[in-house]
Amino acid sequence: EAGVTQSPTHLIKTRGQQATLRCSPISGHTSVYWYQQALGLGLQFLLWYDEGEERNRGNFPPRFSGRQFPNYSSELNVNALELEDSALYLCASSLEQGNTQYFGPGTRLTVL
Amino acid sequence: GDSVTQMEGPVTLSEEAFLTINCTYTATGYPSLFWYVQYPGEGLQLLLKATKADDKGSNKGFEATYRKETTSFHLEKGSVQVSDSAVYFCALRGETLTSGTYKYIFGTGTRLKVLA
Numbered sequence: 497e498a499g500v501t502q503s504p505t506h507l508i509k510t511r512g513q514q515a516t517l518r519c520s521p522i523s524g525h526t527s528v529y530w531y532q533q534a535l536g537l538g539l540q541f542l543l544w545y546d547e548g549e550e551r552n553r554g555n556f557p558p559r560f561s562g563r564q565f566p567n568y569s570s571e572l573n574v575n576a577l578e579l580e581d582s583a584l585y586l587c588a589s590s591l592e593q594g595n596t597q598y599f600g601p602g603t604r605l606t607v608l
Numbered sequence: 609g610d611s612v613t614q615m616e617g618p619v620t621l622s623e624e625a626f627l628t629i630n631c632t633y634t635a636t637g638y639p640s641l642f643w644y645v646q647y648p649g650e651g652l653q654l655l656l657k658a659t660k661a662d663d664k665g666s667n668k669g670f671e672a673t674y675r676k677e678t679t680s681f682h683l684e685k686g687s688v689q690v691s692d693s694a695v696y697f698c699a700l701r702g703e704t705l706t707s708g709t710y711k712y713i714f715g716t717g718t719r720l721k722v723l724a
Contacts, residue, residue: 539717
């Protein structure tokens with residue numbers, strides 16, 4: 497069974513640009529979570545989608561947004577990129593909300 | 609609010625040494641507790657979990673016991689290997705009282721280095 501997949505593996509952008517990160521959950525999982533892991537920091541919860549709806553978001557500005565598609569895959573969009581947005585962005589999925597989360601390998605975003 | 613506190617790293621051990629990584633939590637209700645491991649350049653992998661008090665999670669020689677009286681979930685391994693070098697995250701899944709939804713809280717991670 498395929499695990500959570502994320503693309504791209506690496507993404508390099510310049511300040512002010514927009515970044516789009518993608519995540520495909522494990523087959524059958526309906527919940528998708530996004531986390532930011534900045535250097536030296538732990539995981540910071542960004543967004544949670546379930547059944548196509550945004551269910552919860554962490555303490556991040558509105559320029560961090562996303563969506564979940566009918567096939568339960570998800571996109572994370574970061575607008576007006578800032579240098580401090582450079583981080584590893586991890587996606588996780590679970591069978592339904594509240595169940596154990598399984599993580600993808602992450603997308604490393606570098607903002608120059 | 610809910611929180612998870614892990615011992616700061618890095619923890620450096622020789623091969624075959626005994627490992628303990630401390631994790632304590634604060635939470636309302638009855639959270640589930642998890643340990644995740646992140647190998648260099650990879651995402652997080654679920655290592656073990658416990659869903660109620662006194663449960664012991666175990667996997668790959670690692671163990672952790674859910675202690676409600678001390679609000680702890682310390683990770684232990686009797687004999688570490690070089691291949692165990694990674695960052696270990698303690699996490700809890702708690703229920704928000706207002707919305708009835710679940711939230712996950714992760715610790716800051718503890719880096720383990722095992723020397724041959």
